[in-house]
Amino acid sequence: MICPSCGTKNNYYHKFCYNCGASLTADVQETKRDSLFVTEQDINNVQPETDIFAFEPYDDLLVKEQTDKEPEFSIQSQLPLRRYRKEEKSGDRLQKFIKACISIILIALIGFLCYMGYDQLLRNPTDNQPALKRIDLEYFVEETLLDGESARKVTILSDIGEQVRLLDKKFAVVNGQAEIIIPDKEFSLNDYEKMNGSLQVNLPVTILADGYPERNEEIRFEVPVKSAALEVISPSDKEAVVDGDTYKLMLKVEPGSEVFINNNNYTHLLDQQGQLSLQLKLPDQAETKYEIRVSAKGYEDTIDTVILKKRQMEFPLTVDQSVPIQATEGEWVKITGNTHPEAVLSTNLQVREEPSQDPDTGDFKLYVKATAKGYTPFVLTASLEGKEDSVLDLVIERPVSEREYTTSAWAPEYNELKEYPHLHNGIIFLFTGKVTQIQSTGTKTTLIVNVADDGQPEQLICVDYWGTASFGPGQKIRIFGNRWGNKNDMPYIMAPYIYR
Known part of the structure; x- marks a missing residue:
């Protein structure tokens, strides 16, 4: 709509010009006002039946006064009606934030309750589900032997299970049970808690069956803590008097063990049977102590002490x-x-x-x-x-040749030699028997040997040997040596040659 006063273009709904403020509805009002007044000619043309509707003169003046008033400017009539936006207060914002937090908490709580309900349904099948939805599992553990060593036998019982996974290995369930034997040395002290002298072993186990979800459980049992094996062969009493400056120390441990003597590692000297022979050089002092420590997987370290004394003389x-x-x-x-x-x-x-x-x-x-x-x-x-x-x-x-010496050996009569100490002194004899004890004085090795046949009463002889060969308890040997009386009520033999 064009303002008749200033020519500014206004929107159709404007009643006043937003530039000059002039009324934009004057022409319209004028037209309406003209339609309200009648002329004398119009009156004359009125039919008699319509005279009652004729306007009186004073009515004409009233209408004219009302229409001659200039309408007042109103901003509400000038502008279109719009939605009234109420200014927000800080308290309203806090209320909205609290409502949002409460909504989030309620949603999380509802979700948690739904999850718990679903989990309970899985754990406790309803009557509509199969009765045996979960694999049954029972177990017991008992002590046994495996290759002569202490072990644990784990027996798992299940009517439904078909396969068991334990220690990264799989075992079949046969006739409702699976048996697994585990050596005690597999349970390391570093992997399990020690309590009251026993390892508290916890082993995860999984049992499987077609058509059933796998079942995971934990097997709990105790394994007594054992010390690593250590046998001091020489000196058998862990104490010896040494004639010279050297001594041959002989030990027996489990193959695969580690041996430390005075914190020095001598594991490389172990043979396949776990026997160690070490020639010790004694310092220039009356007594020397050697601490022996043996470590083995699954066992506590064993620590023992050997004391070597040099033979003391009041004069040289x-x-x-x-x-x-x-x-x-x-x-x-x-x-x-x-x-x-x-x-x-x-x-x-x-x-x-x-x-x-x-x-x-x-x-x-x-x-x-x-x-x-x-x-x-x-x-x-x-x-x-x-x-x-x-x-x-x-x-x-x-000195004589080995052939000459061994071919001149006699067959002994044990009871005769024991009863008559001075009989056949210096004569060469051949004995066959098993070593029962070993003792060394540094310059020689003393063996106690049982020469009786299997199943017969013991017949012990004492043998001194100056050679370099090493022997262990229970080892069967053949002895070629000179008989020289008795020692400790046993025939005494000095042997240049001993064969295993």
Whole structure:
């Protein structure tokens, strides 16, 4: 609509010009007003039956006054009606936020309740579902042996289950049960809690069957904690008196164990049977302690101590020859050494003459008789008034070939040798038996051997051996040696040759 006053274009619903404020409805009102007034001609043309509707003169003036008034400007009539937006207050916003939070909490609670209901339906099947929806499972654990070692036998019972998964292995369920044997050494101390001397073992197990959901359970049982095996073969009493500066330590452990001596690792010296032989060099002191620690999977460490003592003398007595002392040609063997200048020397063997001795230095020389092929025991004693005797337990070897020595061996009569200690001294005998005990003094190894036949009463002999071969308890050996009386009420044999 164009304003008649300023020519500004207005919207059709405007009553006043938004530019100049002039009325945009004046023409319309004028037209309406003209239609309300009648002329004299119009009155004259009115038919008599319509005279009652004729306007009186004063009515004309009233209408004219009302129509001559200029309408007032109103912003509400000028602008179109719009929705009234009420200004929001801060309290209204807080209420909306609280309502939103409550709605979210209610939705989460409803979802949680729905989940719990669904879970309960799965756990507790209704009467409309099959009666055996879940695989049945029972178990018990008992102690057993596997290859001579302690183990646990786990027995799983199930009428429905077809297969069991345990320790990453699968086992079939046969006739309603599955049996699994697990060695105790598989249960490591690092994997399970230790309580009251036992490992608290928890093993996850899964049982499966066609048409049923798998069932996961946990098997619980206890395994006694055991110490790693350690047997000190030599010295068998874990304490020994050593004649020289070296000692052969012999141990027996389980194959696969680790062995530490004074925190040094000697595992590489173990043989396939778990036996270890180590030549120890003793320091220059009266007593030396060696701590032995053995570690094995599934067992507690075993710690033991071996004490080696050097033979102590109140005054010195030494020989210059190494043991066994080698005899040269002839029946007399020359021995040299040193002792206290005032000491008196004596031996268990026949001497050619009195020992010659330097009164200042104590150096001595003597000749002893040793005619037997093989070994002859030689005990040298030095006596000094007011002092304890100094004694050396030695051996003289008259070398012969192995063939000559072994082919000249006799078959022994055990009871005769035991009853008559001085019978057949120096004679070579052949014995066959099993080692029952091993002892070493550093320069030699002493074996206690049972030479009785299987099922017969024990017949023990004492064997001294200066060779390098190692032996273990229970090992069967053949002994070629010279008989020299009895030791500890057992026939005493000095053996140059021992065969396994």
